[in-house]
Amino acid sequence: MRGDRIDNMERYSATGNTFVIVDATQVEFNDSEKEKIVLQVVEDRDGVIFVERKNETFFMDYFNRDGKRATFCGNGSRAFLKFLKDKFGVSGKVSIQTNAGMLIGYATEEISVQMPEPRVERVLPREELFGLEGALIIVGVPHLVVNVGNSIWNFDMEIARQLRHKFNANVNLFNILSDKRFEVRTFERGVERETLSCGSGTTATAFFIKYHVKHDSALPDNLTANTKGGMLRVLFDSDGIYLGGGVENG
Template sequence: MVCYSANGNTFLLVDNTEKKISDDEKPVFVRNHAGDLDGVIFVEKVNEEFFMDYYNRDGSTAAFCGNGARAFSQYLIDRGWIKDEEFSFFSRAGEIKVIVEDGVWVRMPRLSEKREMTVNGYNGYFVIVGVPHFVVEVENVDKINTEKLGRDLRNKTNANVDFYQVIEDALKVRTYERGVERETKACGTGVTAVFVVHKDKSGLNEVKIHVPGGTLFVKEKSGEIFLKGEVRRCSEE
């Protein structure tokens, strides 16, 4: 087991390629070992293909985790299991494409739903990019009580909640994550959901996004959305 941080989004990666931990045992394992981390990723193989099985820290599963996918990709590279500049692995959200080019770019799940929604007087968008998000633009994201308001909106929408602000040539985002049940330092699907909303307003195909854990980069290329950011072993921080 080893801890990886993707812009402060922290995960325990568990080599389960020999399936020593069964699916029935995973939720209990996660609750016993996640500690203060954001999630646990089981590294597995299905039909000789690498498979990322992601669990939130509360033991619940999620179809996908963008920063988790970046950590998973870096783990495969660090173990020497992957040496190609382009490769794919699988998750509950399907096949995930990875491009190693000045960092690790992970292709995010396609947008499957986007609609306007108003909750408790907050106008935003309900967006599904692998997992659901409620995206709200605010004037000053630093003044938002993410823990209190985020938790309330999360319970009303059953989705992750993203608050974002446009600042010059970039965006600033804070996310309350479902399953983690708190604000996290970064959320890959969250910034992707924000990108989708902002792109429709601005027309930009690439954007830099500041999160509490650093800076992420999101771009659309040939109809596909890719995410890049910092990823490293926790012990190196």
């Protein structure tokens, strides 16, 4: 693998999640090459995104920092769309391809992307979660969402690490602040540490709060999440769930 093949890359941050984005629109990498590239360039970032073209549509291929492909990354998809806006002049409503399917994004002042439809695998008995309320929910990738209440910022993340391995999922700890606002911390599978935010995990958490804690089916609806990396907005609309927030180059 020639080192000059990966010169065309940028670094982006989406509400605290950090990525290296590799422009692979002019060159093809196989999976083995992609894994080597990830391990070579990721450094302290959470993951690496390969930007490709498939049938005239941009395709996002996402890898965690461990060099393994993940089906989806919520904040990664927003960083991907911001890269398309900066590099290729994409704007307004746009369709993007991901390993979780075709999604709609909006490259406007705020970058927002439709999330894969959440699927509840199971609501867990409290005895499996140290007496806490939670569920296993798939939003492209599996997320364990756990209501830890006011103890969220003092919660022992070693327990989150144990839950990550027990359920082979990202672990999202949340606390409900008000009718429309919650706070969340995430221990990410594949990154193997707490990250400053997680888009698909925030979406899974918002979904659980709306439909399984509050039993609220009203649409449209907005929930706002406070994360260590900043604020994320989850919009529930008739055509899907959208995640919005800030994205920066660098």
